[in-house]
Amino acid sequence: MSLAEALPIGLLGALLGLDVVSFPQAMISRPIVAATLAGAFIGNPPAGLLIGVVLEMIALDTLPFGASRYPEWGSASVVGGSLFAAQAPSMPGALPATLLAALLTASISGWSMVVLRRTIALRLERVRDRLEDGSRDSLLSLHLTGMSLDLLRGALVTITAMLIFSPLVRAIVAVWGSESAASRAVVVVIAAIVAGGALWKVFHSVRHILWFFLAGLLVWSATLVMNQ
């Protein structure tokens, strides 16, 4: 993938990366949305949706509580959605290899958010006296600079990840040795475990929660029987 090809995807990654924290936090950065948009951008929305759902299940494990460190899913989902949508659907290694690329991107992008927050804090130190004097210009400048840097961060992460992972995923898929069903099954099991564990982590303190989950499973089983 050339830089010119990565640039439009980088722009999408920048916009969706901005949504994670800075603006407007409408959750267009959630994997189920961002990866689907990226897939549509490449011309294959169903592929983007498929990896978006897998990433969404994994993302349930990392909710964006305050100052905690968490993976950044917006840009990472754009990378995952674009890479998977560009693969031939019959290739057995496409989903695991792309998922790995997206998870690595999410991890690195989460670290880039920490760097951004420290950078804003450094800029804040430089204008602290003026802020204490009630300078409107300093406040607006600090705020808009923070948002611009976040936009730039998302673009850089997405473009860099696309340039690295696009040839890497293609190479992995080309030499993939595991069979198709097993490859898909591993991804499904991983997503199921992380999503199930995440739900328990988030809701275990709610009374009778297990019964509600089991009731849901019962509904699913009923639909399964009825459809057979």
Add this chain to the structure above:
Amino acid sequence: MYFRLFALQGSWNYETLLGTGIGFVMEPALRLLPGGIKGEAYRSALARESRYFNAHPYLAGVAVGALTRAELDGVDPVRIERFRTALAGPLGSVGDRLVWASWLPFCSLVAIGVYGAGGSALSVVGTFLLLYNAGHFLLRAWGLRIGLSRGLNVASALGNPVLRQGPDYIGRAAALMGGVALPLGLQRIAGPGRALAGGIIGAALIGILLLARLRERAEGWRIALGVLAVFVLYSVLT
């Protein structure tokens, strides 16, 4: 101010957290203070409101509204400072429970359920965005309105039943939805063919039990990353 609320966290940092964002959102209203943007009242209010503050971003509107009303009413700055300190904790914990730990997972699971039921890309994304943002936009608007109308007496609004009991009800709905949506979604991802279905269900149940026991001690997504890396390496080398 409502539209600026969506950019509240633009300068989020480890020193003042949301503080400068609160100043940024309140700034247009503070221009109404005597003397306008050149006046001493404006400058001291802007400086005061840009200091350290923390809250859930969707509920920060409660603080923004209440503080704006207090500044415009000329409340004693010492009282405003005390109010800011007292309000920060509850707005953070209530918002985290209601939004991050309830509403967001619930909406995700609904969208996964729509996918599992055979929904198209547009219907899955549309369902998620409409459902989630109905709650999101309303919560921001409610917070700002209640803050502006009640001023420093806004604390009682945090006793609203939706904020207090909402997380429990939404949590139960999410668990019910999880029981339906997760297997449906996974079924569609796995594709046709039931040869591996038993193995998948068994491995998933064992994994969930192990992860549930580890709870706070392990991050599921990191384990997923490690396991996936090993599997990819194995598949490349064989």
